[in-house]
Each structure stands twice: as C-alpha cells, then as structure tokens.
Amino acid sequence: MRSIRRDMRLEKKATVVSSVTATILVIIKLFIGVASGSVAVLASAIDSVLDLGVSVFNYFALHNSEKEPDDTFNYGRGKIEALASVIEGLIITISGLYILYSAIDKLINKHQTSYLEESIIVMLISLVITGALVLFLNYVAKKTASMVIRSDALHYKTDLYSNAAVLVSLVVIHFTSFYAIDSILGILIAIYIIYSAYDLIKHGVLMLMDVAMHNETVDKIRVIIERNPNITSYHQLLTRESGKDAFVSVHLVFNISTSLFDAHRVCDIIENDIKKIDDNYNWHLMIHPDPYNDSDE
Numbered sequence: 001m002r003s004i005r006r007d008m009r010l011e012k013k014a015t016v017v018s019s020v021t022a023t024i025l026v027i028i029k030l031f032i033g034v035a036s037g038s039v040a041v042l043a044s045a046i047d048s049v050l051d052l053g054v055s056v057f058n059y060f061a062l063h064n065s066e067k068e069p070d071d072t073f074n075y076g077r078g079k080i081e082a083l084a085s086v087i088e089g090l091i092i093t094i095s096g097l098y099i100l101y102s103a104i105d106k107l108i109n110k111h112q113t114s115y116l117e118e119s120i121i122v123m124l125i126s127l128v129i130t131g132a133l134v135l136f137l138n139y140v141a142k143k144t145a146s147m148v149i150r151s152d153a154l155h156y157k158t159d160l161y162s163n164a165a166v167l168v169s170l171v172v173i174h175f176t177s178f179y180a181i182d183s184i185l186g187i188l189i190a191i192y193i194i195y196s197a198y199d200l201i202k203h204g205v206l207m208l209m210d211v212a213m214h215n216e217t218v219d220k221i222r223v224i225i226e227r228n229p230n231i232t233s234y235h236q237l238l239t240r241e242s243g244k245d246a247f248v249s250v251h252l253v254f255n256i257s258t259s260l261f262d263a264h265r266v267c268d269i270i271e272n273d274i275k276k277i278d279d280n281y282n283w284h285l286m287i288h289p290d291p292y293n294d295s296d297e
Contacts, residue, residue, distance in 0.1 A: 011149050014140040015059035018152055021133045022052035025126055032122045047095070047159070048126075054088055054155060058148050065148075065243050075284070078243025081147045085204030088151040089197045092158055096193030099162065103186030110179065120174065123167040130160045145280050147207070147243070151200055158193045165189045213239040213246065217277060221248065224273045230254060230266045235295035236288075246281040248274060251288045251295070263289040 029045035061084035069076045137153035140146070169182035212218065218239055225234050237250040252270070254263050267287045275283045 010140055011144050011146045012059060012062050014137055014149050015055055015062060015152065017136060018055035018133060018156070019052060019059065021129060022048055022055055025129060026052060028125060029122055032118055047162075050091070050095070051155065051159065054091060055152060058084055058088070058152050062146075062148055075242065075247075076245055078241075078245040079208060081243040082204045082207035085147045085151045086201050086208070088155055089201035089204060092155055092197035092200065093194055095158070096190045096197065099186055099193065100190035103183040103190060106186070107180060107183035117174075120167065120170045123163055123170065127160065127163045127167055130156055130163055134160050147204065151204075154196055154200055158189075158196060161192065162189050207241065207243075210240040213241050213248075220277050221250075221274055224270055224277075225250065225252065228266060228270060230258065230262070233293055235293065241281070244280065244282050245284060246278075247284045247286075249286040249288070251290050253290045253293050256291045258291075 025048040026045055029048055061080050065077050065080040067073075067077055134153060134156050137149055137156060141149040141153050165185040165188070166182070169185050172181045173179055218237070221237065221239070225231055225237075231252050232255060233253040235251050235253070238248070240247050252263075252267065254266070267289060271283075271285045271287065274285060275281075
C-alpha cells in the first residue's frame, strides 16, 4: 500500500506539472499572438487553454480516485481514471477533427500564413517545452501504469507532433512560399491524432465495462493455483481491474477430508502469491473453498 500511495502522489504531481506547463504556454502564446497579431499563434494559445483545462480535470480525477471506499462507493472510485481516459480521448478526437477541417479549408481556400518569424519563434519555444513535458509524463506513466497519466502523455504528444508540423511548415513557407505544405502536414497530423485517441477511448471503455485482466496476468494466477498440491481443481476464475484496484474471485476445490483450518491456510498462501504478481495493484481477492466440484450447478 505504501508504494501505491507514493505512486499516486507522483501521478498528482505530474498533473500539476502539466497544468503549470500549459499555463506558461498560454501566457507566451497570448503575449506574442497579441503583440504580432498572428491568428495562428492565437489559435495555438486557445489550444493550450484546452490543454490546461484537461490537466486540471485529470488532477481532480486522480484526487477522487485515491479516496478510500465508503458506504456509497464500496469498491472505491478507481473507475474515475477510465472515465477520464474516455473524456480526454474524445477531446483529443475533437481536436483532431478540428485540425483536419482547418487544414482542408486552408488548402481549398488557399489561405496564406502571415507573421512567419513571430510564429516560428513561439512554435519553437512551445516545441521544446512540450517535448520535455512528454518525456516526463511518459516516465510517470511507465512507473505508475496510470491510465490518466497515459492519457495526458498522449494528449501532449499529439500537441508535440502538431507543433513540430506547424514549425516545419512555417520554415518551408518562409524559404519556399509553398503554402500548401501547412495543410498537407496538418491533414497527416490530424489523422494520427484521431487514430491515437481511438486506442485511448477503447481501453477506457473496456475498463468501464469490467473487461478481464490481461491474459498474461490471468495465466500467472492460474499457475499459482495449479502448482498448489492441495487443490484438486478450480472454476469460476473471474478478474477485472478498476484503476489501481485489481479484483479476482475463484472457487478452489479441496479434498473432502481437508479441514477448514487447512483450507483457509492454503487460501492465504495463494492470496499472498497472487498479490506478488504486480505490486502496483491494490488486490481484492475473494476465494471460495469447495469440498467438491460444483461448477455444473
């Protein structure tokens, strides 16, 4: 439990870092956008305001998911992470569709980009800051296996690619006046963003629907049960996960002559071994000992 709480604190710190970074980007883009009159930079500033809102939302999602179970939520609030993942995935999808629309509109109507030098400077600054943030969020996501942080990392990763595409297109336009490159790169980035968001939404929805844990984890649980010589068979092995919480239930069949004390001791051993599979999870195990195989009933 101590390691889980430490990781959760790290996750919340990551959302604070995301919020502060987004705030800095909003200030920089608004200042340069207003000073230069660049519509492109101002539009990017509005996108960063959206990033800020998502990061703040993620902070409160994590804060609520950490709350202990109570009379209203007997199994905790771990699914808030999955809900946040779905919401953020939808926001990313909408952003991708908007970029796709803007790119196609610009290509058809042949809008020309103005204030190139100012735009190049602000996008370069934004690229460096966002790149550093993505590296940090990926580190936290791997360390904590948090769906919320993974969503936030993907969100800013799409921003990173978008900023890079804008920067490349601005440089190309500056030296060649080939304005169509902006729309072409925009369309490609939009398709990538929408594709990435689909995977995020899919995982969030599956968790909300109580999808079983990964086959690799379930196989490890089976090995732990099957290697115990006191177990004659087992059935109704069910698993699901909700944020940091992992739920497992199973019926274990003992020899009819096994005492209640011995059966309880074996169940404790199996529970302890299962909990060692992944220390990042807060395991909830419900093992039902059977004196005979009642799976047909």
